Amino acid sequence: MSSHMAEPKAQSSYVDAVEKGDHEKNVHEQSEVLDDKVLMTDAQNAENREHEMTLWQAAKDHPMACFWAFCFCFTIVMESFDMFLNGNFVALTAFKERYGVVVEGSVGKSIPTKWQSSLFQAGQCGAFVGVFMAGPITNVLGYRWTTLLGLVLMNATIFISFFADSLAVLVIGQAFEGVPWGLFIANSPAYASEVVPLVLRGACTATLQMSWSIGMIIVAAATLGFNNRTDEWAWRGPLALQWIFPLPLMVLIFLAPESPWWLVRRGRKDQALRSIKRLARKNGTQASAEDTLAMMERTVQIEVHNGGEPTLLDLVKGTDLRRTIITCLMYASQNFAGNLIANQATFFFEQAGMSTDFSFKLNLINSCLQLVANILSWPLSGWLGRRTIYLGGTAINITLLFLLGICASIPQNTSTNYAQACLGVIISFVFAGAMGPISYSIIAETSSIRLRALSTGVGRAAYYAAEIPMIYLASRMLNPTGWNLAGKCGYVWGGTACVCFVSAYFGLPELKDRSYRELDILFNRKVSARKFKSTVIDVTENE
Template identity: 25%
Template sequence: MTDPKQSFEHVDNVRTREEQLGEQLFDAERQYTLWTAIRTHKRILLHCTAAFGAGMCFGYDTIANGATISMPGFELYFGAVTADGTLYVPSIWASLWTAMSYLLQAMGGFLVGFVSDRVGRKWPCVGSCLLSIAGVGIQFGATSRAMLLGGKMVNGLAIGCLFATATAWASEISPMRLRGPIQSAIILFMFFMQAIGLVVVRMFVPDLTTHSFKVVFAVQWAWPVATGLLFVFMPESPTWLLLQGKTESAKKSLERLHGCNNEIEARLAHMALGIRLEEEQALRHGAGSYVDLFKGSNFKRTLTVSWMFIGFGFAGACLLAQAIYFLIIAGLEAIHSYDVAIGGFGIAIFAIVASWFLTEKKTVDFLGWSWRELNLLISWQAVTLVSTAWAITSEISSYRLRAKTQGVAVISNAFSTWLFTFTVAYIYNVDAGNLGIRAGFVYGGGSLLFFIFSFFLVPDLRGFSTEEVDWLYENRVPIWKIQENAARAREGVQAMEANMQHEKVVV
């Protein structure tokens, strides 16, 4: 591997002009409105279609996992019958099919962190898509409950790897003003694909043969195939390339993302400067292993990411995963249960788009938890928790720990979903707790709990660069005072840059 210090020499030689120009570009672009940023960075948005595909894979898999168990054809083939002749899916299998898929997602999010730091972001995404194709194939050909479980576990592993790496890649190629909206757009495509998946499932609800649910599985092949092909033609993350000391490759990647005549040298110099600052921190805090996520100022960031995603379970996300089956056992006809779910996802999609124009992410979190506390409207979760959590995750992480932070997000999300999904069926199902629709009130207190603790853990990072976020956490600025210290953060980063340059000149 090329020595990073030698690879950064070219950038160091032009520091006076290019780094200053890069800083000016960054300061100008951080003031852009959303529409101005979209018009300026159309090429980056086009490249992000690959990451949007990862959201589509995740979204459709959620439906294939949760909605198919409520299809009459599925219940006839894999289900059981009560003494009075009512079809149902045994609680143990309803829990295992969903919970084990999410557990393997957690494993995928953890394992891919090692791989993506070594070989990059692009090719692990391609490999994950190939693994997903295999997992879908096992589900399509399943002839037993155990074989179906195996397919869901293989695909869960693939989805965890894909989503963690794709969100990290999208974060690293995104300009600061679009980083949050692009992460939210990934979630938008995830919910859009869930709505499409429900439409597909609804079309085959009247079909009582195995053909009904097998078509749902077969359609799933389209998304990993398309996403894998897109990633083959995508550029590697310029941030990862710089971290590996591959300056020329990083320059070529930036040219593809921004265009050849868009101040590439200045952008490269600004990125390299930020990475050198992190290298200075790495000498004090470690080189970027999973252990480093729990050391020093990184621990609070990791706690914030984990807290947001674990909150999904307490606030009722597990009910959303099995919403249709829940509505059916509550007494609603199967066909109308799908109509309700499709309408809910439609509201969620509209809410996510609206959230792009709400600049304070912490405020959105507070509104969401309050709204659920008052109304128990799970569909609002799409904007207040899911999209906001992924946006904050992409902004709170440092360069050297970004891939592993995204992995922690996937692990936390998957573990929470696994734990609560495994138990939720025992709360509402007819062969267990039999609470029925009253199960919704079990999760009311969780929203209040997260409403309170988010004040101390969830930051508003609007307008901050990665280097400034590092400074804020290094200097232990209270979460509720972050915006008040924006000027201090900029001055602090400038002072560190000047000090680093002075030390280089002295040496």
Template identity: 25%
Template sequence: MGFCDKSFALCLSGVLHGQYLLRDGASFAGVQAFAPFAKQFGSYNAAKKTYALSPSLASLMNSLALIGKFLGTILVGPLTERLGHKKTMLVTCITQLVGVVIQTTSRAPAQYTVGRIIIYTAVGLVENVVPTYQTEISPAPLRGFFVGALQLFLTFGSLLAGIVNNFMSKRTDDSGWIIATALQAAPAVLILIGLPFTPDSPRWLVGKDRSEDALKVLSNLRSKEEVANGLCEFEVQALREDGQVNMKKEPWMALFNKQNRRRTCIASVIMALQQLTGVTFSSSYGPTFYKQVGLGSMAFSYATINNAVSIVTAIIGMLALDAFGRRDVTFWGNWIQALFLCLIGGLGSKANRSQSDTDGMVASFILYAAALHATLGPAAYITAAEVGTAALREKTMAFATAINVVVGFVVVFTTPYLLSAPYANLGPKLGYIWGGCAAAGAVWVWFCMPELKGRNLEEIDQLFEAKIPARKFSSFQTTGMSHDLALFEHSNAKAVAAGLGDSTHLEKAETQGSKGDAKDEV
């Protein structure tokens, strides 16, 4: 595809929103281990002669924040449908900033937790509005790259949080945790600066009967050659022809009717798997885990290395998901996660663990997270965002994210009890639980996850309407204008000009476009 510099910048401005995702989770994972923070919000442990958050308080402060994320997932559908993605992003930024102010002025666990709930409301909003926005604005051959970039910025935000936490943890006063917490406002400020340059989704505009505005947006997003060859007019007409049946937004209950329940199930299961393979365990309890297994002096350093390696693999995932497909990458990624998670359990559960066993356990933890961020992590967001119909895309994503929140709540709430004494005290053996879930996830991918690589959103509707098994999605031949649009998107500008540029479909698009404009005037 011949993306112009302007269109690339516009899409990238949307990708920047990915820095929000779990930004607070990554920060709090380290902040809760700060000695001044523990003194301010925790209690004195006479046996260890230090201040610490009790397992029950740590569980509540980590898990209750997910109430906000759940609220965000409920609000995002109606907000996006009514206001569009751009204005919903504005609401998200304001919500984030309010939460940061409440947290940084906290002197009690309850106030700090309220701030986290508000920030996670922003997380719930952005975790839905960004993938659906990028899914609708990106051409099919690059959709995995752009939506998958969300995982890259998530990991990049975690790396920044880890670096800041590493430096701030050395401070002996409250300024350390306050500064680390306040930096959560930085992504919101960056996004507010880039928001005026971010276009509305062309599909949302067509759904609002604003085809001319959609055409203007596409003219800015496509290369000069593609604009000159009529691709934008063709794309708008394809949206009007193939999306006219599904363009009107449907109620929540439509997610579970005969036509949509398969899509809803796919989106929900893959978002649940992302949590069940331990993503929250890695992001929220990384430093705590290292301390628990006797690596307290290196806890923040290992967490930073973990995030740095994951950034590299997230970039690999951005390319791999479009090159090799969502299905294969996710399938093998789950098996790799299962392997390293079970190695964590096996090496860490030895009664007399040697230094090589400890090193192997740390390496396994880093490699597990690396595999997650290259495969299932981005694939979950991509699949959940692209699998829904135009009439239910925001609600499908929102419902799947709500499932993600509920499962994540269970994971975050139970982890302190599973990890530490005097409760289950599984420690590294917790890896067996997440590893088993990863293996089960691989089996589900093989039988149920469809391959949507390279398909435009209108083609995906045809695939599900055909009611074919998941394994046959990649070989199914679509028809109509959505198929021709896919050929446009997969061809370079010269091929478009020489081939489809004079096709009857293009002539039909121009003719019907004129009729549509005349009808609008009437």
């Protein structure tokens, strides 16, 4: 065992010092840890080893880390399921007959725009509250117990939606369900990025987008199966399917190891070492696990000069302000590059001229193609940089969105209807393979270790702050009782995607292949976003 592991002083808890409010002791401990030559050597060895790992080697050596990262990311399937379910409700014949109104010039009934928007927005409003709760709760309880708390709340709040007998009660149920969504989406990318080696961060955080696609597939299949029903079970049946997720996930999350980074931040190094061993394959060496622990301890102590228990105010102080802005913009931009077309795909296909039955079938195909795109994004994130993938995907969708608008502007016939539907599918595919998954990687890697739980929560809050009015706008654009633009919405989303591209070109740094220590140094030096990739950081630097 390395000698630093036996030093009583090295076992002093940074968190204990914080809780006592003793800043001088923090500084002393920082100096003590960073002056420990044995610990520094071990930390440097671990960081060099992570830089040298290939994607396949890291996956082979850390299968359980990948598994637990996926389990946490899979909690997002519940938000995805419910959100896309609402998007399909407005296209269900039985649901429209029960709650819709007759629209002049249209066949059958339609859900009024205000209720359609409310159904989409209620869950996001609840999630907006949940993400702000996530950071403080996680800092105290850890990722495991916070996620378990969210799963218990999820199980309970589903009852409100299931037994709702009016649109008003259904909206209330969605709002309550949104609170645990906020806990899941704030914690999942942070946990996934902390339990896997550097080279796997992109692929594992990208499984968040895959969980969205899985939720879409289940919803598409369920609503297609229930579409021909004429009674209330046409929508109650899919709602009841939400109960299949929480209990199995509760068992898995209970058995999962806590993030070793969180444990190191809390001063629980023995438990952190056990978590590190659980995350690697069983034949890993004791020395390798201790090196990894030393690397974590070094990075945490480099950040110790910030001092104090993390608070939301720290997110806008010093260099952390830049990191918070990048996180918030990355999250918010997910709503501006074609994602909202995917969220209301079935309804979009109907407005593009497809029959209701064919729209549900096309939505199922669209959902499956998005899952394929997510899987393709895993190796893509290992080969190409985060910045390259985001800018490239956004540029492609800008072109496709304007083509969609042009296609909807010319005289309409069967061919233009199919062209709009196909463009909608391709736009969703590009988003699911590029901007969607890589955004989660960027978000998880941008924040500092100390503020990660708070940063991912506030970033997701920015997502909901942007999405809630955009959902209303999307509903107005597509709904026959609104502006009835159909594919002409491509002009709007193409324009907003242009803003995303320009913002990312000047503000998004390249984060691929950078350890958390290196990222701290790059941000502290205020390196330009376009120079992140070329700047060399020596393994011995501790600034």
